[in-house]
Amino acid sequence: MRFVDEFRDAGKAHALSAKITALCEPGRQYKLMEVCGGHTHTIYKHGLEDYLPEQITLVHGPGCPVCVIPMGRVDDAIALAAEPDVIMTSFGDMMRVPGSRGSFFDAKARGTDIRMVYSPLDSLKIARKNPGKRIVFMAIGFETTAPSTAMTMLRAAAEGLANFSVFCNHVTIIPAIKAILDSPDLRLDGFLGPGHVSTVIGCRPYEFIARDYGKPVVVAGFEPLDILQSIYMLMLQLAQGRSEVENQYSRVVPWDGNVVALRAIGETMELRPYFEWRGLGFISHSALKVREQYAKFDAELLFSVPGVRVADPKACQCGEVLKGVLKPWECKVFGTACTPETPIGTCMVSPEGACAAYYNYGRLTRQRVREAIRP
């Protein structure tokens, strides 16, 4: 596969690994946060940590839009889906996320009509085919996905579709990063910036991290070599005492982002004054809702949504994992009460959640891994 396979070439990995190791100051520990859940997934899926020296710890950040949805919002979505004549459409990622009374899958088992889609446009197809039903699309994702929801609403408006609406749970990345930076628990040395969010928002929004907090940022792609190269670039900045925003993923990310996408978002959505993030609490201006002009596509206006705040189970430490304060195995319920079959929190359910990635892929200490693959 072009533009994929070349960036998975193991031959070049050793060289990068050596260069990264050479840049480590003796005795110094480095903590680099990879913000994006997709990076977490790649790191574990390809076994990237095997290529990094012990001195470098990768900290998993809150860039998993499924992981940060509070349980109450999942309950709201299920309540919406259970309304008469509603067909809810959702990405696969959401299907197993637990609300306080079960997940979408559990609701489906009880007879609620929830269908998986690959694209929000598929919801429009379902809406056209089922004029007697009301189709609600569960919109999740950061700025990467928001433009697609926006374009879908614009399309629905152009067609005069009367039976389609969006339950909007889009969140924005910068407030989350800021919450991490302001968190007293963390001392990070640098950031791997979210590659695909940046195709929309560009690289400028991260400048405040370098300028005001003095931390280097490298916008990183998602193939293993992209991540290794980005780590190398971060280490180089640290070794040279620089703190700048650099774009490793330049083949895909334009420095100024995608103006058409930003326009589409701006046309159809606006920032909520505040929104609750699982584990991070209420963050102001961190999430999107449907604009008034598009009210007829806003499920929160068309239906009455319970809106009950549900506290995380006491045992759940997702918040600390999301902030990178705890590694998955440091959570008290990891692997016992909280497993992929019986997830307590979203970090375990979401395919890119740090806990799920670690449990499903990375669950051996480096020591045992080395012994296991000894020839």
Place this chain on the structure above:
Amino acid sequence: MCLGIPGEVIEFLPDQPDLARVDVSGVRRVINVGLLSDDPPRPGEWVLIHVGFALSKIDENEAAAAMQFLEGIGQAYDDELAALQESRIE
């Protein structure tokens, strides 16, 4: 949020300027290229696909530059290893 796959634009759909057929390793799907309306892709160009939309064009020059950097590092590493082998201080 993150799953984006590169695909090659094969053709536009007649009468539907926003829709193009792309190819990913022999698999074809119709996607919406409306987000690239400022600089629409041409057949043969590559785009990044996310949930049925093209988010960005893949800049082949930048991709080549990235590969060159990686190859350069790889070559330098091999050279160093070779030099290390040759000069053994006994």
Place this chain on the structure above:
Amino acid sequence: MNRGSPQPPPGTVREELVLERIDRARRSRPRVREERITMSHGAGGKATQTLIEAVFLNVFRNPSLEPLEDAARLKINGARVAFTTDSFVVSPLFFPGGDIGDLAVNGTVNDLATSGAVPLFLSAGFILEEGFPVEALSRIVGSMRAAADAAGVQVVTGDTKVVEKGKADGCYINTAGVGVIEPDLDLGVANARPGDAIIVSGPIGDHGITIMLARGELDIEADVASDTAPLNGLVAGLLSATPGVRALRDATRGGVATILNEIAKAANVGVLVSENDIPVRAEVRGAAELLGIDPMYVACEGRLVAVVDGGAADRALVALRAHPFGEQASVIGHVTDDPPGIVQLKTAFGGTRIVDLLVGDPLPRIC
């Protein structure tokens, strides 16, 4: 820490302790926590296994059922008989490469073949939806006849039921089958030993991806077709040419990853496979990447996973590749002694990761 758990000896890595906790939790008695059946219970992964062990095995418990192999091996009047059953609920009923009828025959034939049995006779039970076109039914039955002929078996008994419109998705089929096993043949995943080679008979994921695309919801066109095929000929060729075959499985629901985990668990061994050695068709890979799905968990319907003595791997490959259904047979990895019960993958990139059972079906993801 929980009260009552042992204090860590000084110097123990905290991570090690948690991993041990996980291992203990995994080995504890399975219990179905859900009140209702969900789609995950049918996917072939952890939820399915838990359901089988906690509900079915727990109640039916007997020595013939315990091994939970593809077929039960029974001694009847001195003969060793393999007996198996499988139900087919695929949608759509017709897809590139075959239809539900092909699956219904080949699936049961393969479960018998992987026990080392010569498949002989099948039963076929049909549950038909009111309104289902007779023409479609005839097509399906025609496919079953052709598949049975190709496999050398006969359908000797059957049953038909009709249910109201809205049930049975058109047509559900159950087939059961019997065959005879050679007296000295004892195949089973529990036989796997460190040093054994693990072989797959061809590219993986074809069937599952074909079905996903054929459902038409994803708007993806690709030149993929189901790999449904009767494997008894392939198995016979393998067994006659290769001593030291420990186990055979056909990789259906849950994919190759599930079989590897079954081997690791049943024999309490480790399994190490190499991503570069696992054959996957380019189109299957492309579709899987697009959807964010791992081909290792995607169902096949005509692929064998064989565990053979390390020294016999070459002979096994020759035997498999000589058969049209085994042309792309490859060694994908080996059985190791450590860590027991765990399947690991050496990625194409050179790192290592675990291949665990998924809870349910691999779901397309956007993240």
